[in-house]
Amino acid sequence: MSLRKIKDTLMKQTIFGIAAFNIIIVFSIFFFVFTNGLKFFYEGSVVDFFLGRTWIPLSDLYGFLPLLAGSFWVSVIALGISVPLSLFAAVYISEYAGRRTREIFKILIETMAALPSVVLGYIGLYVFSGSIRDFFGLNSGLTALNGGILLALMAIPTMVSIADDALVALDKSYKEASLAMGANKLETIVKVLLPAAFPGIFAGIMLGFGRIIGETMTVLMVTGNAPILDSGPLTAVRTLTATIAAEMGEVTIGDKHYYSLFTIGIVLFAISFLTNTIADYFIHRSRKMS
Template identity: 50%
Template sequence: MNKQRLKAKIIKYFLQSCGSLSIIIVLLIFLFLFKEAFPFIGSPGIGELFHNIWNPVSFQKEEFGLFPLITGSVLVTILATVIAIPFGIIGAVYISEVASAKEREFLKPFIEILAGIPSVVLGFFGLIVIAPLIKDLFGLNTGLTALTGAVLLAFMAIPTIMSISEDAIKSVPAAYKEASLALGASKLETIWKVVVPAALSGIVASVMLGMGRVVGETMTVMMVTGNAPVISMNPFTSVRTMTATIAAEMGEVTIGSEHYMALFWVGIVLMLMTFSLNLISYRVLKKYGMIDK
């Protein structure tokens, strides 16, 4: 008995140590970002980050405005989420409530495999197939637009939304469905008027997690969005996201330069956005008992 208790305590302390280490690593990342970015506050000044132009390599005056990068990320994220939501939710409903056991056995692993496709492969597919298609379909000068990036990012977000939404739908008590059917509602009415509303909190959390996945994506958007740092909410224009900016420019800057420090501010804003989305998702799931309190 003593050996079992000792073994349980060792496992408990090991898991606690792993959890604590994860928190410490995240805090250290935040500290590192702020350490590298902090000197920018003194010179050229934090106000430079609130301009509308990002042009850090200008021969006249270097501009470090973050708004074009933030609006680019927000536009692509919103578009991708809007595209992914109907596919993710309808797919989750089908797998949970309509599909046979054999279909479910095939579809569930297939969706999880889709989530593992490398982003650079999707980017290459978008560059060769999706970009020309969007260019011809809408009569544009270029297919490298925010919409192109959103379509590919939606494809990456759908597995997350579908998987978590399906778990939320399956967690709805069977009594709800039985009561609805007993009152004369059809199976379709039961699904959309009883099951989906009852699972709404989990579905919302899945959407937030999908957005978190989208906002942090790098290679795909760098390859297909055109990388134009302009402020625009037009889905048919080229934009540049925060992730693409860091990936494209960090390898070429001089360590300690103003450009270098500005890129770390981009990283701070990006990390805060991702952290906020994940925190909201966690709070929603915890509130409605979908994870242990």
């Protein structure tokens, strides 16, 4: 065997080993979380956990619904802000902006993605919270709305980048045929380009949602951390991720409260897996269409 083939074989085996090691790590993490999460149900009821309306660990009350409600409100607000803004930004960058302007916008978007979540948390804590409190006449600005606005800022870079790539990757014949039929540029974008790029755009939205649902530090700082079921956009909430971050450092290893946090982790794993699976499907669909 030649030296070149030996090097190729060695490199191939090395890459395979690294990839296999990464897969083993992921499955090990999942196994650790899953096994510890299931131990909660040795003492607690599945129905009481998933349909429980109160989360007070000190009173041995582990109701999942208030935490789910908190994550729901924050996610809905974030998606409601980020999706339209990202769509408009992607359309402008791909169809209207000049080459130089496009490069500047891409740099700004990448800079937004690089901002640490704790920095955004401080902005929400000391800037947005006061404005929200004064504008709506609230006692505190630490609400689901505050968290949703910041999470929207965190999700926008992902959504814009993928939506822009989906629009740019379309065959030029889509636009040329539409314009040749007498449609103006806006009609071409709305009725031809956006529907054709929908799989890629939707994939970006799902990946942005994954960033929203999985964020911890920002929502821990700006949402008030109140596990209340009857919550809303202008009330304090507590999300699934914030609950784990806030309470994991204070629990006794091996008790019921400890295992309940791992059960929340299983739910987050399931949501993340479903989100990424859907996004991966639409990304592959987009590549086939382009």
